[in-house]
Amino acid sequence: xxxxxxxxxxxxxxxxxxxxxxxxxxxxxxxxxxxxxxxxxxxxxxxxxxxxxxxxxxxxxxxxxxxxxxxxxxxxxxxxxxxxxxxxxxxxxxxxxxxxxxxxxxxxxxxx
Amino acid sequence: xxxxxxxxxxxxxxxxxxxxxxxxxxxxxxxxxxxxxxxxxxxxxxxxxxxxxxxxxxxxxxxxxxxxxxxxxxxxxxxxxxxxxxxxxxxxxxxxxxxxxxxxxxxxxxxxx
Numbered sequence: 127x128x129x130x131x132x133x134x135x136x137x138x139x140x141x142x143x144x145x146x147x148x149x150x151x152x153x154x155x156x157x158x159x160x161x162x163x164x165x166x167x168x169x170x171x172x173x174x175x176x177x178x179x180x181x182x183x184x185x186x187x188x189x190x191x192x193x194x195x196x197x198x199x200x201x202x203x204x205x206x207x208x209x210x211x212x213x214x215x216x217x218x219x220x221x222x223x224x225x226x227x228x229x230x231x232x233x234x235x236x237x238x
Numbered sequence: 239x240x241x242x243x244x245x246x247x248x249x250x251x252x253x254x255x256x257x258x259x260x261x262x263x264x265x266x267x268x269x270x271x272x273x274x275x276x277x278x279x280x281x282x283x284x285x286x287x288x289x290x291x292x293x294x295x296x297x298x299x300x301x302x303x304x305x306x307x308x309x310x311x312x313x314x315x316x317x318x319x320x321x322x323x324x325x326x327x328x329x330x331x332x333x334x335x336x337x338x339x340x341x342x343x344x345x346x347x348x349x350x351x
Contacts, residue, residue, distance in 0.1 A: 169343050170333075
């Protein structure tokens, strides 16, 4: 699976959009971009995934650059409960039997 | 959405005893489950891959005789920490895949005293 690079930490004001970047310059054609988050002392929570098109669900939007070498997770209206560590993971579609490899993630702090 | 349930959420045990952690996929079948360990302020580290009906695959540096994994059915995998020591105190998390998505249990906080 391709390696990802994320900022160690970010702050965001409550009610504003949180934009979390991820670099995955070595991504290959069959690899998806996944985002998970982990709230303190809980298991990771799936947020969203995408291949090359932008994706949106009830939690967030995922913007993938045309060359697929980077992506941005957008939380449109951050709340205090969105404070968590956000992990960007790249893995192949046919890698069904294999695990997710977690990097350091971005620690997002949403402030009042 | 798919749910993975992990039990117990928190356990304290005496040094030298064994502890069993259960991981269940509640509304889907999982031929493969994964066990992770997370130390404070660190990321999740894969310990082993649990395969239904066959032996688990352990990551380098993880003792298979200490961390016993049993995946007896398509919805249940168990991790037993044998002869636990204080250095085994950690947050243990299981995961199961359902299609393209991986779902995680709520984690088990193990404290060995």
